[in-house]
Structures are given as structure tokens and as C-alpha cells.
Amino acid sequence: MSEDLGITVKKDTDISEWYQQTVIKGGFADYTPVKGMIVYRPNGYRVWELIMGEFDPILKAHGVQNVLFPLLIPENLLTREADHFAGFTPEVFWVTRGGDQPLEEKLALRPTSETIIHTMWGKWLQSHRDLPVRFNQWCTVYRHETKMTKPFIRGREVLWSETHTAHATKQEAEKETEWAINAYGDLVERILAVPVVRGRKTDSDKFAGAEYTLGIEALMPDGRALQSGTSHLLSHKFAEAFGVKFVNEDKKWTHAWMTSYGLSMRVIGGMLMIHGDDKGAVLPPKVAPVQVVIVPIVFKEKEKIVNDATGKIHSELKKTGLRVVLDDREGYTAGWKFNDWEMQGVPLRLEVGPRDVEAKSVMLVRRDTGQKIKVPFEKLKATVKKELDRLHARLFSKARESLVQKTVNATRMGEVKKAVEDQKWALAPYCGNVACEAKMKVETGAEPRLIPFGQKLLKDTRCVACGEEATDLVYWGKSY
Amino acid sequence: MSEDLGITVKKDTDISEWYQQTVIKGGFADYTPVKGMIVYRPNGYRVWELIMGEFDPILKAHGVQNVLFPLLIPENLLTREADHFAGFTPEVFWVTRGGDQPLEEKLALRPTSETIIHTMWGKWLQSHRDLPVRFNQWCTVYRHETKMTKPFIRGREVLWSETHTAHATKQEAEKETEWAINAYGDLVERILAVPVVRGRKTDSDKFAGAEYTLGIEALMPDGRALQSGTSHLLSHKFAEAFGVKFVNEDKKWTHAWMTSYGLSMRVIGGMLMIHGDDKGAVLPPKVAPVQVVIVPIVFKEKEKIVNDATGKIHSELKKTGLRVVLDDREGYTAGWKFNDWEMQGVPLRLEVGPRDVEAKSVMLVRRDTGQKIKVPFEKLKATVKKELDRLHARLFSKARESLVQKTVNATRMGEVKKAVEDQKWALAPYCGNVACEAKMKVETGAEPRLIPFGQKLLKDTRCVACGEEATDLVYWGKSY
Numbered sequence: 022m023s024e025d026l027g028i029t030v031k032k033d034t035d036i037s038e039w040y041q042q043t044v045i046k047g048g049f050a051d052y053t054p055v056k057g058m059i060v061y062r063p064n065g066y067r068v069w070e071l072i073m074g075e076f077d078p079i080l081k082a083h084g085v086q087n088v089l090f091p092l093l094i095p096e097n098l099l100t101r102e103a104d105h106f107a108g109f110t111p112e113v114f115w116v117t118r119g120g121d122q123p124l125e126e127k128l129a130l131r132p133t134s135e136t137i138i139h140t141m142w143g144k145w146l147q148s149h150r151d152l153p154v155r156f157n158q159w160c161t162v163y164r165h166e167t168k169m170t171k172p173f174i175r176g177r178e179v180l181w182s183e184t185h186t187a188h189a190t191k192q193e194a195e196k197e198t199e200w201a202i203n204a205y206g207d208l209v210e211r212i213l214a215v216p217v218v219r220g221r222k223t224d225s226d227k228f229a230g231a232e233y234t235l236g237i238e239a240l241m242p243d244g245r246a247l248q249s250g251t252s253h254l255l256s257h258k259f260a261e262a263f264g265v266k267f268v269n270e271d272k273k274w275t276h277a278w279m280t281s282y283g284l285s286m287r288v289i290g291g292m293l294m295i296h297g298d299d300k301g302a303v304l305p306p307k308v309a310p311v312q313v314v315i316v317p318i319v320f321k322e323k324e325k326i327v328n329d330a331t332g333k334i335h336s337e338l339k340k341t342g343l344r345v346v347l348d349d350r351e352g353y354t355a356g357w358k359f360n361d362w363e364m365q366g367v368p369l370r371l372e373v374g375p376r377d378v379e380a381k382s383v384m385l386v387r388r389d390t391g392q393k394i395k396v397p398f399e400k401l402k403a404t405v406k407k408e409l410d411r412l413h414a415r416l417f418s419k420a421r422e423s424l425v426q427k428t429v430n431a432t433r434m435g436e437v438k439k440a441v442e443d444q445k446w447a448l449a450p451y452c453g454n455v456a457c458e459a460k461m462k463v464e465t466g467a468e469p470r471l472i473p474f475g476q477k478l479l480k481d482t483r484c485v486a487c488g489e490e491a492t493d494l495v496y497w498g499k500s501y
Numbered sequence: 502m503s504e505d506l507g508i509t510v511k512k513d514t515d516i517s518e519w520y521q522q523t524v525i526k527g528g529f530a531d532y533t534p535v536k537g538m539i540v541y542r543p544n545g546y547r548v549w550e551l552i553m554g555e556f557d558p559i560l561k562a563h564g565v566q567n568v569l570f571p572l573l574i575p576e577n578l579l580t581r582e583a584d585h586f587a588g589f590t591p592e593v594f595w596v597t598r599g600g601d602q603p604l605e606e607k608l609a610l611r612p613t614s615e616t617i618i619h620t621m622w623g624k625w626l627q628s629h630r631d632l633p634v635r636f637n638q639w640c641t642v643y644r645h646e647t648k649m650t651k652p653f654i655r656g657r658e659v660l661w662s663e664t665h666t667a668h669a670t671k672q673e674a675e676k677e678t679e680w681a682i683n684a685y686g687d688l689v690e691r692i693l694a695v696p697v698v699r700g701r702k703t704d705s706d707k708f709a710g711a712e713y714t715l716g717i718e719a720l721m722p723d724g725r726a727l728q729s730g731t732s733h734l735l736s737h738k739f740a741e742a743f744g745v746k747f748v749n750e751d752k753k754w755t756h757a758w759m760t761s762y763g764l765s766m767r768v769i770g771g772m773l774m775i776h777g778d779d780k781g782a783v784l785p786p787k788v789a790p791v792q793v794v795i796v797p798i799v800f801k802e803k804e805k806i807v808n809d810a811t812g813k814i815h816s817e818l819k820k821t822g823l824r825v826v827l828d829d830r831e832g833y834t835a836g837w838k839f840n841d842w843e844m845q846g847v848p849l850r851l852e853v854g855p856r857d858v859e860a861k862s863v864m865l866v867r868r869d870t871g872q873k874i875k876v877p878f879e880k881l882k883a884t885v886k887k888e889l890d891r892l893h894a895r896l897f898s899k900a901r902e903s904l905v906q907k908t909v910n911a912t913r914m915g916e917v918k919k920a921v922e923d924q925k926w927a928l929a930p931y932c933g934n935v936a937c938e939a940k941m942k943v944e945t946g947a948e949p950r951l952i953p954f955g956q957k958l959l960k961d962t963r964c965v966a967c968g969e970e971a972t973d974l975v976y977w978g979k980s981y
Contacts, residue, residue, distance in 0.1 A: 053621065054578065055571040055608065060621055063566035063636075070567060086543035087550060091535045091658055092572075092610075092641065093594075098534065111600045114573075116610065118595040119645030128535065130572075130596065141533065141540055150832060156543075161572065165599030178571055352630060 027360055028301050036243050040171070040294055047302040047365045049293065050172040057170045057177035061286075064365055065173070067310035068289050069180055073159055075212050075307065076182065076284070079204060085155040085184055090137045092160075093128035098136040102262040105135065108229020112164040114177075130163035135230070135255070135281055138185045139263035146267050146277065149189050153197070157184040173290030174247070174501050181285035187265060187277040191256065194278035198252040201282035202235040205250035208284075212307040213292040214417040215239050216424050217249060218496060220471035225455050228281075232256040238470050238496065239291045240424050244444030246470045246498045247291045252282035293366075295420050296389075302366030303389050305416055306409040313338060313345040313405060314362045318355050318374030330378045334371065334401065341402055363388060368412050369405060389415060428496075434485050437497050438465040446470065446498030450482045450491030457486035467497040507840055508781050516723050520651070520774055527782040527845045529773065530652040537650045537657035541766075544845055545653070547790035548769050549660055553639055555692050555787065556662065556764070559684060565635040565664055570617045572640075573608035578616040582742040585615065588709020592644040594657075610643035615710070615735070615761055618665045619743035626747050626757065629669050633677070637664040653770030654727070654981050661765035667745060667757040671736065674758035678732040681762035682715040685730035688764075692787040693772040694897040695719050696904050697729060698976060700951035705935050708733040708761075718950050718976065719771045720904050724924030726950045726978045727771045732762035770981075773846075775903075776869075776896050782846030783869050785896055786889040793818060793825040793885060794842045798835050798854030810858045814851065814881065821882055843868060848892050849885060869895060908976075914965050917977050918945040926950065926978030930962045930971030937966035947977040 028046060032039045044050050049065035061069065077087075093116060100106045114130040117123060131137070138156060146154070162179050170176045184201065188194040202219055209215045217237040227234035231253035238246045259265065260276040269275045296303040306312050315338075317331045328349070335347040348358050355372070362370060372384040383401055385394045389412050396404045429440040431449040440447040451457060451469065461467055464486075472493045482491045508526060512519045524530050529545035541549065557567075573596060580586045594610040597603060611617070618636060626634070642659050650656045664681065668674040686699045697717040707714035711733035718726045739745065740756040749755045776783040786792050795818075797811045808829070815827040826847075828838050835852070842850060852864040863881055865874045869892050876884045909920040911929040920927040931937060931949065941947055944966075952973045962971045 051621065051625075053571055053617065054575060055573050055617070058571035058573060060571065060617075061569040063568055066568050067566070086547070088543055088546050089541040089641075089660065091533055091538040091540065092643075093535050093538060093658075095534060113600060114596050114608075115598040116594050117597045118607075120591045120593060120647075127598075128594075137533065137535070137540075141531065145531075150830065161569075163572075167600075178573075180569065350630065 027364065028299060031299050032242070032297065036294070039297075039299075043293055043297050043301045043364075044172045047293075049289070049302070052172075057166055059170075059172045059176055059178075061180065064310050065289065068304070068308045069286055071308045071310070072208075072212065072288070073182070076204075076208055077159070079208070080157050080182070080184065083155070083200070083204075084153070085157045087159065088156045089158055089160065090131075090134050090141070092131055094131050094134075094137050096127045096129065098140055099129050101136065102230050102259055104258070105230035109133070112166065114163050114165050132162055132164050133281070133283070134158060134183060135185065135259055135279075136263070139259045139265050139279070142187055142277070143264040143266070146187065146265060149267055149269050152267060152277065153186055153188045153193065155184060155186040157182055171290070171501070173286050173293070179285050179287075181283050183281065183283045185279070185281045187260075187279050189267070189269065189277070191278045194256070194280050195254055197280045198235055198254045198282065201252040201280070202237060202250065205252070205282075205284050206237045209237065209239070209249060209288055210417065212305065213288055214305040214413050214420060215249075215288065215292050215295055216417065216421040218424075218471055218473050220473035220496070222251070222471065223451075223453075223458065223469045223495065225458055226469065228253040230255060230258050232258070236471055239295065240427055240446060240498075241291065241294050241501065242423070242444075244427060244441070244446060244498065246446055246496065246500045247287060247294075248470075248500065249288050249291055250282070250284040253280060255279040255281060295423075296416050297366070298389075300360070301364035303416065304366035304368060305413050306368050307413065309366065309368050310344065311346045311362070311365070311367045312343050312409060313369045313371060314367045315345065315347045315371045315373065316355055316358050316362075317347075317349060318372055318377075320375055323375035326378050327373060327375055331373050334373065334383065334398075338402065338405065341406075343405065368409055387412060431485060431497075432483070434461070434464055437461065437467055437485055440497075441465055441467050441499060446496055448473070448494055448496055449485040450478065451493055451495040452484035452487055452489045453492040454484075454487065454489070457484055460486045461497060465497070466499060468500055470496040470498055470500060507844065508779060511779050512722070512777065516774070519777075519779075523773060523777050523781045523844075524652045527773075529769070529782070532652075537646055539650075539652045539656055539658075541660065544790050545769065548784070548788045549766050551788045551790070552688075552692065552768070553662070556684075556688055557639070559688070560637050560662070560664065563635070563680070563684075564633070565637045567639065568636045569638055569640065570611075570614050570621070572611055574611050574614075574617050576607045576609065578620055579609050581616065582710050582739055584738070585710035589613070592646065594643050594645050612642055612644050613761070613763070614638060614663055615665065615739055615759075616743070619739045619745050619759070622667055622757070623744040623746070626667065626745060629747055629749050632747060632757065633666055633668045633673065635664060635666040637662055651770070651981070653766050653773070659765050659767075661763050663761065663763045665759070665761045667740075667759050669747070669749065669757070671758045674736070674760050675734055677760045678715055678734045678762065681732040681760070682717060682730065685732070685762075685764050686717045689717065689719070689729060689768055690897065692785065693768055694785040694893050694900060695729075695768065695772050695775055696897065696901040698904075698951055698953050700953035700976070702731070702951065703931075703933075703938065703949045703975065705938055706949065710735060710738050712736040712738070716951055719768075719775065720907055720926060720978075721771065721774050721981065722903070724907060724921070724926060724978065726926055726976065726980045727767060728950075728980065729768050729771055730762070730764040733760060735759040735761060775900050777846070778869075780840070781844035783896065784846035784848060785893050786848045787893065789846065789848050790824065791826045791842070791845070791847045792823050792889060793849045793851060794847045795825065795827045795851045795853065796835055796838050796842075797827075797829060798852055798857075800855055803855035806858050807853060807855055811853050814853065814863065814878075818882065818885065821886075823885065848889055867892060911965060911977075912963070914941070914944055917941065917947055917965055920977075921945055921947050921979060926976055928953070928974055928976055929965040930958065931973055931975040932964035932967055932969045933972040934964075934967065934969070937964055940966045941977060945977070946979060948980055950976040950978055950980060
């Protein structure tokens, strides 16, 4: 591989260009002739499959059933809940023609599916015995984004899991929204090694039509916050608009309490941005399409002993359930292969040359540290597993350390402003007045990201923006 | 359950109404306010998940990688291959607006993805070392159908697996199309218990832009053929239109040989129609969302011993990996539950009452035959497994018997006509002249379905339509 086929900018120098090269050259995604839409290439889609593979059983165990509702939503359904309509229509793709004929009614590509799912629940739900009901779709949603797009992070076609639930009581629905946001947080930390903060959105930033929205946010290396999953208490608003009712235990028709929550492939973008280095992606093992690559180092007349050894190592590691590839492609040098797999973020590389075979050992190379470890054949399986675990743990602790270091406790607006300038975010008190959010945005460039759970606000704490009594601590920062 | 909540027509009397009730009341799908689009409800979507779960590893083992290309295809890509354009545009949904703005170029909802995938391959592929390449999408496709829609069988939004491949030689591409159609046939027979015939489409019925199309067809109880999967040799047509080239071993740029193949959720419709009975769906165990349901028969003061026993049976069967449900819902009679699970097609029901517990046995009821088998506790696991296997085998052999009985060997047009009237299809010789297909359609109502593989045509065999020398035996029949 010639130098210019690798990543040509440093992450610290130009993270935006670095990210784009990392995504494209690592085979995760690419731009297409369709404006604002990317193709999810094998590596990128496989990461998503692995996320689905981890999360789908968690949803099922929680009583969630997978379904698929129509992509196309008639305009009259989308407009039925006024706040929701106002929130989404500016960004909707409209289908107006079928074949040569204009359609009788415009159809929106779903920006989210509350309206169509609640319409059907209005028809299906009868009794308290039907509740709770929980539907999930692993699907795509569409938003005609006018902002700059960025693969995985912001685009017009987004892969996600969207879950919708209906409950007999508000208390149950509230519990559901908390369950969801914690499930998302746990998942992202456990398999993507991405630490997140959890909390509630300020009112100005909640889902269109929700009573409130919970979220998880991750902090990117450039100090921007990445909203990575949200969970909404919809209460009765949609139930009233769409007639979602049931007969309760007292035999009275009553509106159901609704929630919805979603986790998108944004988390893949966040994961790539946080863990990657100047050579490209670094993948946590649980979501790495290839966890271990074996590269034979072949010299003339020594091919057979090397190929025999790598073949054996390959089949033995595969038996343990690892995603392992033997790169025996001809016509490429070992060095070219090293770079290729490094760009793709493969956690561990095993190099096997004639001398290694003679010494009955293998050279194991860690993608994150570059550390080389000579491993005797008989300890290979155990060492590979151990190093994969270590790599995950190191990625997570490094990212958490960064999150801690880049979180500034601020009590004055100037401190928030400085935090943003320093590519950090600030945790600072807020009075709850929307006007203060606007003021903060103008003066510091920061937006409220989350009101974290479990905070303890001291008495007489003052809002950083207006100096009035604060109601909450809030994370302030720029966002993606 | 009152009688009218069950299936209210007999399958033999009105298969169309029976099918609709079976699909809706079994929880597989329902109509929505979006014309021609259904919602895939939990039972229907779960069947599809189980099909994906069986087939995805087969694709992966064959070297297929999953990806996702944009749903929206710019008009200029769709028009680039003339035959393809002519074949698809009359049925395309067009997106013409984004938010309040008209789009610069109309975007089609993908009817299939050759055009966008080949565009990107034109950019990515470089060397013979990149070949073969195989991409699959588990996704939805859209056709603005003007014909009557029928859940799963024909609709405007279709779930499917679409695979696209590029190869260095025509021979390899031809081998690929055969691999695919056989993989589809094997899958459908092995997990859906639906026997199919395999063969080649006549030229008039091939995919728009293909050199030829292979297919599998299943025979429905009303004698109509259901196309259930297709595989296309695209040869160079798309490669030329989209510039899909590679440098071969002689260092010359040359066009790749392309194929595409697809399997849709039509197979779910065929499976429901073939195996179902007057009580609703009958599901083969491999795709049954619930394979075994346990219904406690509770009498006053005997609740505890029954509930203890069913709880224990439930957890023991679950441990074996079976999809088993304990229906301990309150407020429903056992009879209501029996009907409910029968409509959903659950293969085996276990009834457990106080006397069963005393006798240390369970009453096992087969969904397909209604047969009741008293099974001692200690033999339950083995018997359940055995009866599930038997049920599958019986469904398949019954369907194959029907396929054989409803296949008429015909040498004259009148025989084909009679076969169609008798709700059968006919295997009859054909000269290859498209005019004869039109004649057959007018005179008999039948269309050519497939030219089966491995046929032996006797010399001097005459076309049923024109009496000229025949080239092939062809299945003739009505189709869905």
C-alpha cells in the first residue's frame, strides 16, 4: 500500500477530514450519487449487525416484539398531532407520484413511526389484558437534512431501532422510558466501549410531541456532544390524537400511556471517532467484524511450513467462536496487509514467519497500542482472549478518562465559554428558562445537552446565564 | 372466543377470504391506511426473522456480505439501462419533494438495487483480486402495484433478501445463478415444508435487463403458481451501462459478469396458503414463532398442582431450545386459548389438567391432524421433538403429493385448458415462440411458469400451441 492509500491526515490536526477518511478507507461507508445518503459497506453494516445481535435479545427478553409498519405515512396521519407535525414536516421526503400517476394524497417517508403505529393500536387494542404492548422496528428513517451530512453521524437515511410501547398507567410508562435509556447506555458502554452520560433533555430539546425526553450523550474528541439514543414519555398526547384506548379493570374506556425510544447507527460514528487513531479505525472486539487477522510472513522455500502453521492456527481459533481471518491473499506484501487491516480497526494481528514456526510461537500485535507480544503456540487461545478483553477495557477507560478530563464544572458563563473554546463541555447550573438557553448559545456557542440523572444541586445555586435560582445542573456544549 | 372471532369461511369454499382471515386473525399482518401496504405484525415478522436466521449464515458461508445501499435512486441511474428502465418505471414510487422544496431530480423508491449497486462497483472495483464480490441486502422494495394486493403475496412494500454479485468469468456467474436458485429451493423445502419446482423462465417472463432468469415456483391449493424466488444472469448489460470493470490477470480492463437474485416474503404467503386449514394457519416448526404452547386446565382448588406442573414443563422444554409459551393468562377459558393458538398455527399444544398431573402425563395435541397423544412426563421432551419432526415431514409430503396430483402432463392445448379449469397446472411442450404464449393465455388462461431443469424432451415432440417442433417442456398455469 502506498502512503497515500492510508489515512493522510492526523486525527488531532483535522478531525473532520480524518473521520471521513477513516470511514471510507476502512470500508465502513461511502458517499453515493444520492445527495446526503451513504452506502453502508460490509464493515459498517456488519458492526450494525453485531449491535443488533447484542441488543435484539435484550429487547425480546423485555417483552418487545419486532414488526414492520409501512415506510410511507399519509400526510393526514402525520398532521394529526400538532406538535409532532411541526417538529417533523420541514424535514420530510414526500412521495407524490406512483408510476405516471400523481397520488391522491402525499405520502411521507417515515421520519419516525409513532403516527402509523398508534393508528393501528387505536384499532387493535381492546382490553387492559392487551397491555403492555411493545413493538420494535429495525429499520431506516428519513430526514431531508439541510445541515452538512457526515457518515453515520448525520444523514438523510438512518438505520435504527425504534421501539414503541403502550401501558395502562403513567407510572409504568415512566419506568419504561428509564429502562430504555439505561439499556441503551449499558449497551453502548459494554459493547462499543463508549462511556455516556444519562439524563433528561431540557424542554426546548425534547421530542416533538413528548412530555419529556431522556437521552444518552457521548463526548467526542473535539469536545462536541453526540446524542446517541433517546427515550420519550409521550403520555396521552398521541393516544388522544390517534384514539389509543383500552377497557380498564373497571370496564371503562381509557387512554393508554405511550412511550417511544430509539437507538441509531450514530453510535457507530461516535465509536469510530472516539477510539480511532492516525492509522484509522480501532474497533472494540465485541463489534469488530474481524477480531483477529492472521498474516503469514512468507519467504521463499519456507512457504509450506508457514502456511501449515497459519492454517492450523486459523482453524483452532475459529473453533473457539472468534471472528478470525487468515489473510493468505497473493500479490500483496505483508506490510500492505498490515496497513489494510489496521485501517479497518481489527483488534489483534498475528504475524507468523518461518522463525516463529521454528520457535513454536506467534507474534501478536495489539491494534490500540501497537504492542508486540511473543506468544507460544500452546498459550495462543488464552492470550488472544485475554488481549481482546484488555483492549476493550483500555479503550473504555481511556474514553472515560477523556470524558472526565473534558468535563468542566462551571458556575459562570465565562467558564462555559472557555470550556467550549478548549473543546470541552461544561456542567453548570440552569434556571429552566428557555431564554437563558438562547443567551448561552449566543454568548458561548453552547447548547444544553442533558440534565444528568442523580445530580445534587446545592441550595442557592445560581443559573450561569441569568443569575436567578437554578433548578438543575446541565451539560452545556456544542453538538453534532 | 365466540365463533365469529375464528375463521368464518372454509378454505375450500372461498380460499381468498379464508387466506385473508388466516393472515389477519393469526396476527401475521393487517391492512393499513396506506393503500396497498400492510403491517407485518409480530407473528408475520417473526416468521421472516426465522427465515433470515436460517438463510443468512448460508449466504455468509457462500461469501456474501451484507450491506445497505440508499433506498432512493435518482432517475438518471434508473434510466441508464434501457430494458431495465422499461421494465420498472411504470411501477415506481417517486419522491419529488424534500420538506417544502421540490427536489432537483426525482428519486425512485428502489424497486430493486442493481442500478445503485453497480454504480458504486463501477467506482470501487479495480482488480481481478476484488472478484468475486457478493453483496446482500435484507431490506424492503417498492412497487406501485396496480393489481389487487394480497398480504405477503402481492403488495407495494415487500421484505426480501436481494443479492448482487460480480465475477471474472461468465461461467462463474452462471454457476452463481444456479447456486442461488438451488439454495432458495432447498431453504423453502427444508424450513417452510413447501415443495417447489426449479427451472428457467421463458424469455418473455425474465427480469428486465437479464440474459436469463431462473426461478422456483410453488403450487397453491387453488392451482395457481406462486413465483417464490428468482436468480438472474445479467451478463454484461449492466456492467456496460454502469462501467463495472476490472483489470484481469492479463492487465487488461474488462467488464465484470454480473448476477442478482432475490427471495421475498411471498414464501410466507405460500406457506400459509398451502399448509393452513379451516381453523387458520398451520406452521412448520422451523418457522413457528411459538413451537409449543402449554395450556393449563385449571379447576377450582386444583390450581396449584396444575400451575406447578406447567411451570416445570415450561422451564424444562425451554432449556432444550424450543420456542415454548406457557399460556397462563387469566380471564380466558382453555377453549378460547386453544382456538387462539390454533389460528396462529402453533404446531403442538400441551394440555395439562389435574388428572394429567396425577397420572404424571400430558395431553399433546397436533395442530395439523388434531391427534391427541397422552405422553408420560419422562418422555415429554423426546416426544415433543419427534412430533415436531413428524409434523414437518407430514406437511411437506402432503404438499408434495398435492403438487404431483395437480401436475398434468399435457400434449394438447385442450388438456392444458382443462388442467387450469380443474385448478391444476400442466407440463406441456412449447416451441419457444412468444406468439404461442399469447395464444395460450387467450385460449387457456395459462401462462408459462417455468422450463424445469433436467427435463428430457422426446424427439418430434410438438408445441401444444402451434404444433411446431417443441424445444422445451414448460409448466403452464395461472399465477399469483
